[in-house]
Amino acid sequence: MLNESRKNIREFSEKELINYFVEKGEKKFRGKQVFEWLWKKNCSSFDEMTNLSKRTREFLEENFILPKVKINTIQKSKDKTLKIAFKLADNHFVEGVLIPSKSRATACISSQIGCKLGCTFCATAKIPFKRNLTAGEIYDQVTHLQEQAKSNYNLSLTNIVFMGMGEPLLNYENVLRAIELITSEKGLGFSNRRITLSTVGIPDKIKQLANDQVRFNLAVSLHSAKEETRNKIVPVNKKYDLRELTNSLKYFHSKTENRITIEYLLLDKVNDSQEEAKALAAFCKNFPVKVNLIEYNDTGSSKFKKSDPEQAEQFKKYLEDRNMIVNIRRSRGEDIDAACGQLANKSK
DSSP: OTTTTTTEEGGGOOHHHHHHHTTTTHHHHHHHHHHHHHSOOOOOGGGGHHHHHHHHHHHHHEEEEEEEEEEEEEETTTSSOOOEEETTTSOOEHHHEEEEEESSEEEEESEEESSSSSOOTSGGGOOOOEEEEHHHHHHHHHHHHHHHHHHHHHHOOEEEEEESSOGGGGGHHHHHHHHHHHTTTTTTOOGGGEEEESSSSOOHHHHHHHHTOOSSSSEESSSSSSSSHHHHHHGGGGGGGHHHHHHHHHHOOOOOOOEEEEEEBBTTTTTTHHHHHHHHHHHHSOEEEEEEEOOOOOOTTTOBBBBOOOHHHHHHHHHHHTTTTTEEEOOOOOOOSSSSTTOOOTTT
16 A cells, blocks of 8 residues: 655655665665665666665555656647747646757746746746746656657757746755756766756845855846836845845855856837946946847737847847947747747646
């Protein structure tokens, strides 16, 4: 008979698993074996743990659950971008995106089901927030997208961006544990330098990242460096204003020496004026940055339109004339609602 109080074995650290087995009278190495099966070998059931005795596997089945994320649907864009709806063990859904190029494949993954922050240009903001994703659920998105990169494009996964559904820093512990597992040799062995965490800007958590001496990249979804404009399109700015955000980013750079990426969604007649460009240039003087200007993608709202291409170029030129590193990031997967700001679980 199954134990109804079975615990999620993927919530255990390697040390906790070792201690658990020792307490049950098992050898220490059993915990290490199980941990390797869970993460490095990415097993889906206890029966797959073939170097464990049948008795040990039955013991695990009786005392633990092993929830795994499954692929529900896959959509392919005309530009070859894939959008995948992932089904979680509790029947909730999140979306991830795989963006291929000639020699690279980037996985865009989610950290929450829905989002609490209500950015007015983002489709995810319209979904009621359900819960944070576990470290295992985040990890599974990466392994699925890794497999899809190989099978669809014959490419290895080269980059991971936390730019999907949710605010990663409001799921701090699970996101950092997932990144630790993804980068560990006991997990996927992925390079920290090829991981980017994107946040709308939660100052206390940015300082926590600095104190934790993280080695992955930080991107900030700024979208305006003027208080009045940012208050309208990024409501969390009313709680954490630009001065507080600036101070946290200064602190982050002083601790890590990492260049910060500023993400800036260009919205026609909202934040694409020369005055806005001037404010952005002043904001970026505080620490080394590179700026990604992002094309707006339709989310079903009539409030916003994509900036005129000429206006976008003028905005870019203003920044470049001040010796700033600036890229215009072209949208991928817009025809399947997979582009920036479009993830809304429509495909489930």
